[in-house]
Amino acid sequence: MPKLNLTHFEAACLFALFTSMVLGVVTMNSDRGRVRYGLKVFGYFLAALIAIGWLMKLGHG
């Protein structure tokens, strides 16, 4: 099996993608709602990722 080398950002984006897919599928009752919720959760993951990344960069100086 090939070994994968990812940056923190790439790994966290993949984590966000798969998690938001599952959350979208299991949370809402209509297909439209599932797509919207999945995209919303993915957006929140990315926003939190970028915000916390900047916070850590600024915190370290």
Next chain:
Amino acid sequence: MSSKPKAKKEPMPPLKVWGPSVALAWLVPGGGHLLLKRSGRAGLLFLAVAGMYLLGLMMRGTLFTPRIGDLLTTIIHVGGFVGNLCSGVLYFLTVWLGYTQPDMAGHVHDYGTKFLVSAGLLNVLAMVDAYEIAIGRKS
């Protein structure tokens, strides 16, 4: 004094209604949904759980073995083992094929370990969803 009315507890549906779909959902990610004729959702769940698990393996994540020690060690190792086990057949195949990876320093290995546990936890969500569909609480 006012007393709150007690919420009426619904009786547990019989095991034969939800048992097969929940068991299949555990063994094969998305399998419970497939059994309940929700093939689109089954495919997405399989893709997400199996995809996350395979990426965890490709990042050379560690599989947990249950270890008892101080409280934190017990929580991490027993919890991690349960999380791994929840991936069902993916976990059993991995162990059967002899995958071993020592716990190593480095962010890629660390992400891999988290991916392997998270895949199992996402499968738990799929199992709960299969249960709710099987008993008619969700469509």
